[in-house]
Amino acid sequence: MLKSVLIKDYMATNLSTFTPETPISEAIQFLNTHKISGAPVIDGQGCLVGMLSEKDCLKVALQSSYYEDWVGGAVSEYMTSDVETVEDSASVVDLAEKFLDSTYKRFPVLNEDGSLVGQISRSDVLRALDILW
Numbered sequence: 001m002l003k004s005v006l007i008k009d010y011m012a013t014n015l016s017t018f019t020p021e022t023p024i025s026e027a028i029q030f031l032n033t034h035k036i037s038g039a040p041v042i043d044g045q046g047c048l049v050g051m052l053s054e055k056d057c058l059k060v061a062l063q064s065s066y067y068e069d070w071v072g073g074a075v076s077e078y079m080t081s082d083v084e085t086v087e088d089s090a091s092v093v094d095l096a097e098k099f100l101d102s103t104y105k106r107f108p109v110l111n112e113d114g115s116l117v118g119q120i121s122r123s124d125v126l127r128a129l130d131i132l133w
Contacts (some may be wrong), residue, residue, distance in 0.1 A: 008088035010128040011118035012108045016131060018052055020076035027059050027075050040108050040116060041079045048108055048116045050079035074120050085110050088117055099125060104128040 017041045018027050031037070031054065037051035041092045056078045086095060095107070099122050109118040 003105045004133060005091045005093055006088070007090050007092055007109055007120055008079075008118070010092055011088065011120040012124065013024050013118045014058070014117055015040060015116075018075045019043070019080075020074060020079070022047060024057070024060055024073050024075055024078055028060065029130055031057065037105060038081075040119065041075055042116060045114065047114075048083060048085070050076070050081045051083050051108065052079045053105075056080060074080075079105060082106060086120065087112070092120075092125050095120065096125050096129065 008064060016030070016034060016036060018030075018039055018041045020041055020043065022041075027039075031039070031052075038051060038056075040048055041050035043049050052075050059071075059078050065107055084102070084104065086098070086109055088109050088111050098107075106119050106121040108116055109120055111117045
């Protein structure tokens with residue numbers, strides 16, 4: 001029996017997300033508390049508008065250190081807006097190659113309508129490849 005090689009069969013679908021208006025302090029606390037390294041940022045209609053990663057949050061730490069005081073603001077001020085995505089119908093094998101050519105640890109997954117339906121990480125791809133072979 002041929003096993004599925006599609007991203008949609010290995011992606012995470014129960015996502016933690018932020019809105020652009022979420023206070024950055026709240027987002028950092030959430031990432032730390034839940035031990036996750038990033039999350040999609042969605043607007044009021046549920047459309048993907050960015051990603052917030054630990055790396056993005058380090059900007060807050062650097063600015064706060066420079067000003068010797070907590071620098072706040074909203075997630076929208078720190079998130080990455082130009083987000084690279086993958087389609088849920090793409091192959092995990094092709095995605096493995098994409099990860100090799102990228103510094104990203106995860107990609108948001110969109111369906112054919114362009115809606116956010118999940119997220120897939122390097123570890124998800126490794127798990128899929130282990131199952132496949």
